[in-house]
Amino acid sequence: MRRGDLRGRGGVIIIEGDSGTGKTRLLEEVVRKRPDGLRVLRGWGDPDTQGVQLAPLLSAMLATEPPMVHAETMRELLNTTDARFWVLQELENILQRAAVTAPLLIALDDLQWADDLTVLALRSLGRRLSTERILWMVVSRTRGLKPAVRETILHLQEQGATVVPLPPLAPDAVGELTRDVVGAEPHDDLLAELAYAGGHPMLLKELLHGWKEEGVIAIREGTAYLAGIGLPPARLTDLIGNRLARLSPGARDLVESAALFGRSVDIGHLARLLDQPPSALLDPLMEAQEADLLDGEQEVVRFRHDLIHDVVIADWPADLCRTLRRRIADLLLESGRSASEVGPMLCEVATPGDLEAVEILRRAARNSPPARPEPQQRSLAGHWSWCRRLPPTERRSPRRRPCCSGRTVRPRRPNG
Numbered sequence: 093m094r095r096g097d098l099r100g101r102g103g104v105i106i107i108e109g110d111s112g113t114g115k116t117r118l119l120e121e122v123v124r125k126r127p128d129g130l131r132v133l134r135g136w137g138d139p140d141t142q143g144v145q146l147a148p149l150l151s152a153m154l155a156t157e158p159p160m161v162h163a164e165t166m167r168e169l170l171n172t173t174d175a176r177f178w179v180l181q182e183l184e185n186i187l188q189r190a191a192v193t194a195p196l197l198i199a200l201d202d203l204q205w206a207d208d209l210t211v212l213a214l215r216s217l218g219r220r221l222s223t224e225r226i227l228w229m230v231v232s233r234t235r236g237l238k239p240a241v242r243e244t245i246l247h248l249q250e251q252g253a254t255v256v257p258l259p260p261l262a263p264d265a266v267g268e269l270t271r272d273v274v275g276a277e278p279h280d281d282l283l284a285e286l287a288y289a290g291g292h293p294m295l296l297k298e299l300l301h302g303w304k305e306e307g308v309i310a311i312r313e314g315t316a317y318l319a320g321i322g323l324p325p326a327r328l329t330d331l332i333g334n335r336l337a338r339l340s341p342g343a344r345d346l347v348e349s350a351a352l353f354g355r356s357v358d359i360g361h362l363a364r365l366l367d368q369p370p371s372a373l374l375d376p377l378m379e380a381q382e383a384d385l386l387d388g389e390q391e392v393v394r395f396r397h398d399l400i401h402d403v404v405i406a407d408w409p410a411d412l413c414r415t416l417r418r419r420i421a422d423l424l425l426e427s428g429r430s431a432s433e434v435g436p437m438l439c440e441v442a443t444p445g446d447l448e449a450v451e452i453l454r455r456a457a458r459n460s461p462p463a464r465p466e467p468q469q470r471s472l473a474g475h476w477s478w479c480r481r482l483p484p485t486e487r488r489s490p491r492r493r494p495c496c497s498g499r500t501v502r503p504r505r506p507n508g
Contacts, residue, residue, distance in 0.1 A: 102191075102226040104218045104248050108234045109258030110396070111384040112294025115231045116201055118258070122229060123199055131156075131194045137205030139382055145170055145209045146179065148200055153186070160186055176209065180216055187217065188224055195225035203232040205382075208240050215244045219251055236381035236388065260291025269293070273300040274309055276316040282309070285322040288399065295399055298328040324403060332403045335383045343376040347385050351405040352416050354437075356394040364423055365416075417441040421449075431456040 107115045123132055135152035146166070153160040161183075169179050190196060200206065200214070218228050232245060234257075249255060261269065266286060270278040278286075289295040302325020303309045303318070310319035336344055349365055350357050359377075363370040377393065380386040385404075387394045395401040405413070418441045421434050435456040442449035 102218075102222045102224050102228070104214075104228045104230070104251075104253035105256060106245060106248060106253055107229070107231045107256045107258065108245075110235065110292070111233060112292060113258040113260070114293050115233075115258055118256075119199055119201055119229060119231050123197070126197060129194055131190070131196050133160075133196060133198045135198075135200050135210075137200070137202035137207075137210070139205045142205055142207050145207055146213065148206050148210050149183070149198075149213055152198065152200075160190060176212065179209070180213060183213060184217055184220055187221060187226060191221070191224040191226050196227070198226065198228050200228070200230045203230045203245075204237050204241055206241070211240050211244050215247055218248060218253070236378075261293060261296070262291065266291060266296060269296055270300060270316070273297065274304060274311065274316040276311045276314055279315050279317045282316055282318045285318055288322075290397060292397060295328070295397060298331060299325065301325075302327040324399060328399070329403050329406075332385075332400055333407075335385060336404065339379060339383060339385075340376070343379040343383075346373060346376040347380050348404060348408070350386065350393050350395070351401055352408070352413065352420055355398060355401050356392055358427075359388070359391050359393055361420075361423060361427060362393060365420060414441045414443070418443075418446075418449075421452075425452070 107118055109115050123134065126132060133149075133152040133156065135148035137148050141147045150161060150163075150166060154163060166179070166182070169175060169182055172178055187196065187198075200210075203211070203214075206214075214228060214230065232241065237245070263283070267278060267283060270283065270286065286296060286299060289299055300309075303322070305327065306325055308318060308320045308322070308325070310317050336347060339347065345366065346362070350362055352365070353361065359370050359373060363373055366373070377386060377388045381388060384396055385400055387396055395404075408416075417437055421437050421441065424434050424437075425431070431452045435453055438449045438452055442453075
């Protein structure tokens with residue numbers, strides 16, 4: 093960004109991405125490398141202050157030297173009739189006068205947690221001050237947004253705002269990040285294990301630093317290898333566990349129960365398992381979204397990342413997990429899911445003597461096309477015939493993995 097970019101015209105830049113993808117870091121770099129003479133107003137959305145009107149914007153304007161606004165004046169305006177009109181008018185006048193002296197960069201982080209009046213100010217003033225030397229740079233997540241935030245971002249894009257998306261890291265970038273952290277060229281096996289993080293920068297860093305701390309990464313002749321089983325390190329499981337521990341009991345039950353279904357679950361099925369109406373899950377789901385654990389889109393709840401799911405499911409006691417997942421298999425069949433869809437879950441949780449599960453697996457295998465069956469169907473057919481050949485006490489999954497997880501995960505350390 094050059095100072096000339098703000099000469100005679102303003103604009104809006106929106107940095108979008110999932111939590112932990114480096115949005116705040118990018119904003120900080122822009123602020124740090126700003127050209128001389130550019131005045132910066134820096135504000136943050138906060139989940140604890142969403143009820144405070146204009147908190148991000150006013151805190152940024154009060155932090156300047158001297159303050160750009162008078163706190164008492166703004167307090168009086170906020171308490172007047174038609175407060176929104178007068179507050180926006182006052183802010184427009186203040187920013188317009190300030191831009192005459194020096195170009196402004198208004199940097200607002202975590203827009204998803206901003207109050208409605210701040211969101212309205214961005215939407216309104218971004219347009220009304222577009223001919224001034226004022227650049228708005230806002231950071232927002234892409235999912236789990238309040239309607240007002242989502243609609244404002246769409247409106248700004250329609251008005252010509254520049255969007256800077258931060259997608260997952262490409263393989264070359266993952267390799268570069270790995271070299272920076274471990275100080276050596278990563279072996280292909282290490283990079284293959286890191287693919288589990290899906291290119292997510294924060295999760296990649298937690299994996300790499302955790303494995304270094306636990307001595308799992310070994311360096312030989314300038315190449316970094318994974319010297320042991322690539323379990324998620326304690327620092328990562330503790331990070332996810334702490335997020336879970338801060339939830340209300342209802343939200344924690346929602347997340348833990350959702351994990352029993354897999355990476356995603358229909359909200360109606362989750363409500364049946366919890367014996368609650370779907371509408372009762374909306375507030376706990378919003379809380380889990382704000383904690384960066386779940387996403388909710390239409391009628392489906394998804395974990396933000398496979399790693400989060402696997403850490404959560406690993407904390408379930410194995411016997412209880414198996415019992416509940418067997419109940420879930422019945423629930424899914426009752427809702428109309430086919431035997432082939434439910435079969436993989438039964439492969440993991442069915443116990444010796446479960447004749448109903450055997451019949452479902454037999455039906456799933458029988459429904460497999462004789463020519464070039466799908467890999468999942470071949471697995472079902474092979475697993476059923478394999479189970480039938482073994483004594484009851486040894487009818488376990490040939491993959492020999494924990495029944496509650498698609499991946500071996502260490503238990504989280506208890507809090508405190």
